[in-house]
Amino acid sequence: MLIHAERLVTADEVYEPGLLRTEGNRVVDVGPWHSSGLGSGGSGRPDVEVGTLAPGLVDVHCHGGGGASFSTDPVTAIEAHRRTGTTTQVASLVTETYDDLEAQVRMLAPYVASGELAGIHLEGPWLAEEFHGAHPVALLRDPKWPKVERLLDAGPVKMVTIAVERTGGVEACRRIAARGVVAAVGHTNADYETTVAALAAGASGATHLFNAMRPIHHRQPGPIVALLADPDAALELIVDGTHTHPALVAYIARTHPERVVLVTDAMAAAGAADGDYILGTLSVAVREGVARIAGTNTIAGSTLTLSKALANAVAYGVDPLVAVRASTVRPARWLGLDAGDLRVGGRADAVVLDEDWAVTRVMRAGEWLA
Ligand SMILES: [Zn+2]
Structure with missing residues (x-):
């Protein structure tokens, strides 16, 4: 053709x-x-x-779509995002017990082997209680190595989100990176110094920068400034107009055009109607396209497609070529995926x-x- x-x-x-x-x-x-x-x-x-x-779009942080989660009905979730342009997808799993997560990784492994998925992202259970977002606090854990290793050994995990201040957090980043898996700083209450140490140890980016992490304070710059100041760290942004202000999206893309990675962090309601959904073990109410833990104000992922995130970014003032590359080659290179480009072969x-x-x-x- x-x-x-x-x-x-x-x-x-x-x-x-x-x-x-x-x-x-x-x-x-x-x-x-x-x-x-x-x-x-x-x-x-x-x-x-x-x-x-x-190039076809590459989403490295997505939990589901079309009414389904990757953990329960991957075919429906893959299809919902693929038909809107996301041709390479990493399946993100929210915090559950080790046994449940291991079972989910094993269930998804054949989809990665066949090329339907590009890998698996473990968003939890190694997250901060103070910034748990849509993850159940009772199931959060320190990243003790045999436990982390157990899940990495269970299947094709390409990315792990870590609250690096948890006991063993920096060492876990070193060991995860040594296996060729991305360690991303996220859902974290880490201070600046600990985040710098994690980046030096092998962490290579931020899980949804700004969301579910300690905010910037001029005397306690925290994880955000450490991530922004690192010359190589990838910076995930959820560009739905709710998670991050349009002016902040435009500012970060202008100041760090080579490092921004657009992600959806979509839950099951992406490409589906408002209603009541389940994310992991929690009930989520979606109203006017915004997902919140039922009965609370806590945002529980987005209902974005990556196509919509890309168009939003441009509408917010991001250079279109920066936005395209932030949703194609940048995420692909961050995770070492053969995707996100149009090249011979x-x-x-x-x-x-x-x-x-x-x-x-x-x-x-x-x-x-x-
Ligand atoms: Zn999250």
């Missing part, structure tokens, strides 16, 4: 106009449009003409974006999705 794009965005280039050619599920040519030199027999006439073409995952930078068509593994 030969595609002509008025604008083609890859991880490192923008071609206006651009060319993408696929064979089967792979990209075989990408670059500036050239009507000649398409090979003997090539007419130079494209099979498909589109406006803006970008890579899987042919792409999205067509409209003038508002929202996804209108999705290609996964060389096939246009309905």
Whole structure:
């Protein structure tokens, strides 16, 4: 299939106009449009003409969608996000008992082996009680190594969220990173110094920066300033207009364009109606698209798709190319995933974006999705 794009965005280039050619599920040519030199027999006439073409979106923090959680009905959750443009998905699990988490990791492992999922993210149980968010306090634990290792050994875990101030937290970051797994600082009451130590030990970014972590104080800068000041730390942002103020999103993307990672942190109600849902073991009420622990004001994940997060970011003033790369190549490189780019030999995952930078068509593994 030969595609002509008025604008083609890859991880490192923008071609206006651009060319993408696929064979089967792979990209075989990408670059500036050239009507000649398409090979003997090539007419130079494209099979498909589109406006803006970008790599398929990559979401490294998402709990579910379409009415389902990854832990209970992964097929429905995968489908809900895939058809809106997220062609690479990491399944996030909220805090439960070690036995339940191990069972969930084992249940999801075949979906990673088959390529339907790119990996698993353990968001808990190693979180701070003071910033537990939508995680049950009674099940939070210190990251003791044999216990952490047990869950990493259970299946393809690609990312772990850690409150690094918990006993053993910094050492856990070192050991997790040594296994090639991302250790992300999050749901944390850590001070600045402890966060710096965790980043030096191997932690490489923030789980939803600003949300569920000790806020900035000018005499106690805390985890946020340590993460912002680190030259390499990835910075997850939930860009739904509720979790982070639009002006803050625009400011962080302008000051740290190479490090912002858009995530949905979506729960089951993403791509589904308002109503009452379950997140892990907790009841969540979704009203007007905002998910809260039932009977409280605590936000319990979002109802975003990554397509919506991308369009929101642009609407809030983020440079469109920064926003595209924050939802494609940045998360992919952070977790070491072969995704988030359009390159020869890579899987042919792409999205067509409209003038508002929202996804209108999705290609996964060389096939246009309905
Ligand atoms: Zn969270």
